[in-house]
Amino acid sequence: MAENKRALIHSVASERIEALFQKAKESVKSDPSLAGRYVRLMIKISTHYRVKMPASIRNSICKNCNSVLSPGLNAVVRIVSSRRYVAYTCEKCGYERRIFYGTGNKPTLRTPVKSQSPSK
Numbered sequence: 001m002a003e004n005k006r007a008l009i010h011s012v013a014s015e016r017i018e019a020l021f022q023k024a025k026e027s028v029k030s031d032p033s034l035a036g037r038y039v040r041l042m043i044k045i046s047t048h049y050r051v052k053m054p055a056s057i058r059n060s061i062c063k064n065c066n067s068v069l070s071p072g073l074n075a076v077v078r079i080v081s082s083r084r085y086v087a088y089t090c091e092k093c094g095y096e097r098r099i100f101y102g103t104g105n106k107p108t109l110r111t112p113v114k115s116q117s118p119s120k
């Protein structure tokens with residue numbers, strides 16, 4: 001019974017997070033402060049009900065100022081191939097979020113790192 005209730009709460013909370021994110025994405029261009037309000041509500045729901053936000057949503061929110069990162073509008077996206085990450089820089093506050101990729105192919109101690117750096 002308790003497990004069912006918890007599952008129900010989790011599903012409703014994640015539904016609301018998704019809905020709020022859609023609203024935030026729609027209003028980021030016309031009213032950025034409203035989008036920020038939606039994001040703060042999402043974070044509140046997520047922490048209160050201990051529901052993990054999906055990575056797709058988590059990666060498109062600025063951790064520092066809670067704004068929805070929209071490339072070309074308020075975010076700059078760079079690919080740093082030498083360090084294997086994608087950098088999302090918020091233009092509102094300057095916070096940079098790094099999303100690493102290809103971590104499965106991390107250079108180990110046996111493979112010399114110097115042989116990869118001259119391609120810079």
Ligand SMILES: [Zn+2]
Nearest residue numbers: 062065090093
């Ligand atoms: Zn920011």
